[in-house]
Amino acid sequence: MTGRLTVVGLGPGDRAYCSPEATAALARATDLVGYGPYLAMVDDVDPPPARHEFDNREEAQRARFALDLASEGRDVVVVSSGDPGVFAMATAVVEAVGTGDDRYRAVELQIVPGITAATAAAARAGAPLGHDFCVLSLSDVLKPWPVVEQRLSAAVAADFVVALYNPASRHRPWQFGRAVELVREHRKPGTPIVVARDVGRPGEHITVTTLDALDDVSVDMRTIVIVGSSTTRAFHDGNGRDWVYTPRTYG
Amino acid sequence: MTGRLTVVGLGPGDRAYCSPEATAALARATDLVGYGPYLAMVDDVDPPPARHEFDNREEAQRARFALDLASEGRDVVVVSSGDPGVFAMATAVVEAVGTGDDRYRAVELQIVPGITAATAAAARAGAPLGHDFCVLSLSDVLKPWPVVEQRLSAAVAADFVVALYNPASRHRPWQFGRAVELVREHRKPGTPIVVARDVGRPGEHITVTTLDALDDVSVDMRTIVIVGSSTTRAFHDGNGRDWVYTPRTYG
Numbered sequence: 001m002t003g004r005l006t007v008v009g010l011g012p013g014d015r016a017y018c019s020p021e022a023t024a025a026l027a028r029a030t031d032l033v034g035y036g037p038y039l040a041m042v043d044d045v046d047p048p049p050a051r052h053e054f055d056n057r058e059e060a061q062r063a064r065f066a067l068d069l070a071s072e073g074r075d076v077v078v079v080s081s082g083d084p085g086v087f088a089m090a091t092a093v094v095e096a097v098g099t100g101d102d103r104y105r106a107v108e109l110q111i112v113p114g115i116t117a118a119t120a121a122a123a124r125a126g127a128p129l130g131h132d133f134c135v136l137s138l139s140d141v142l143k144p145w146p147v148v149e150q151r152l153s154a155a156v157a158a159d160f161v162v163a164l165y166n167p168a169s170r171h172r173p174w175q176f177g178r179a180v181e182l183v184r185e186h187r188k189p190g191t192p193i194v195v196a197r198d199v200g201r202p203g204e205h206i207t208v209t210t211l212d213a214l215d216d217v218s219v220d221m222r223t224i225v226i227v228g229s230s231t232t233r234a235f236h237d238g239n240g241r242d243w244v245y246t247p248r249t250y251g
Numbered sequence: 252m253t254g255r256l257t258v259v260g261l262g263p264g265d266r267a268y269c270s271p272e273a274t275a276a277l278a279r280a281t282d283l284v285g286y287g288p289y290l291a292m293v294d295d296v297d298p299p300p301a302r303h304e305f306d307n308r309e310e311a312q313r314a315r316f317a318l319d320l321a322s323e324g325r326d327v328v329v330v331s332s333g334d335p336g337v338f339a340m341a342t343a344v345v346e347a348v349g350t351g352d353d354r355y356r357a358v359e360l361q362i363v364p365g366i367t368a369a370t371a372a373a374a375r376a377g378a379p380l381g382h383d384f385c386v387l388s389l390s391d392v393l394k395p396w397p398v399v400e401q402r403l404s405a406a407v408a409a410d411f412v413v414a415l416y417n418p419a420s421r422h423r424p425w426q427f428g429r430a431v432e433l434v435r436e437h438r439k440p441g442t443p444i445v446v447a448r449d450v451g452r453p454g455e456h457i458t459v460t461t462l463d464a465l466d467d468v469s470v471d472m473r474t475i476v477i478v479g480s481s482t483t484r485a486f487h488d489g490n491g492r493d494w495v496y497t498p499r500t501y502g
Binding site for chain 1 (some may be wrong): 262265266267268269270271272274275310334335336337338339341342343344345346348349351353356357359360362363364365366367370372374375377378379380381382383384385386387388394395398401402404406408410412425483487488489490492494495496497498499500501502
């Protein structure tokens, strides 16, 4: 008997962003598979399904494990933060179905979308993604660094707003600084920048700054950085908050 | 007394995608402001708030109307489909606060993110947005067409996956065909393409096709088109479904 595999996006941290469809998939699951901190975000599922915890880097192995379970007739949910299709588990699972064991193609597969970190971070600061934008990971673990540089330069040269995922990690300390250098070749010093850490989670911190002040800002894997285009604007409201928006009208 | 203005993203059509935070904002609203079809998506709010319906094109006017109401002490919710920060109402509202009447800056403003059409469409087809991608509107109503061409060419030349919003309308019949020509300068004929119409709504229709077969596909304002990169792959599963994914590993 073949079972079901659902890849669920919880949205950013807080369950206030988790869609009813994702909640329904969790409620019917026999097994949850995921990175430990994501499983911890759904520790209130009742009745409690079996939990299978993996390290964050073991994506292909995690996908095959989940598909093996589903092939045996279980109702498996793979848990992702944000949207599972944006630098997350949906790709690993679909790739495993397409290239792996024949049994995997018989599994009933569903991807449940979630609110991705870029649009959640944008919402906290206003509407910096209100016009054309690019989503780019600065990690060179899975792609060569020259590709990152080429894409970032192309995006800023074409005046896209750019949302940077994975801007830095302990093992990648210099890439963000180099990315800022590249952006400065095309954008003015006063370009608005949104730095969002732990969006929707305890300790959430949103900084609105400018391109020339970006050297003093620290970033890590839990940070999203949104780089404005030439038309992006920032202002303070009467309640002491900073807002950023990119008008829909251009030129 | 100054009130509150919340710009809410309902996610794609179906309420199964509406976040608990969005639902809570709707439940406490005294007034809903929005385009008619979006207001119709929330006709079950109880107790029923006042409803203020606008034409889809009157964005700036709608934003000022909502801010005027909030300035008078009302608890106003501006309703958007998808994510309100992606080609939608959040930008118009934040711009109106930044550039409009001084009273607007005292309003308690909040943007509630939603699942945007691109990631919802991607989920239906697998994980085509699993690697770096761009989000680009093909509408030249608010920006010059040469800007659209330049951005699209830059994005495909840098091998981004590209999600196209507003690919065509009654008044813009030729732009999509021209965009396909530009994509063909950089991508192979077999490049996977996802055409998603009315995602999450009655009549939802997902087509997985290829770049060389795109001339026969009709698109409109309710369609999202996802153009694969050089690494995007497609396959059929054992249940007769097509799947598309872009691996996280590149090169």
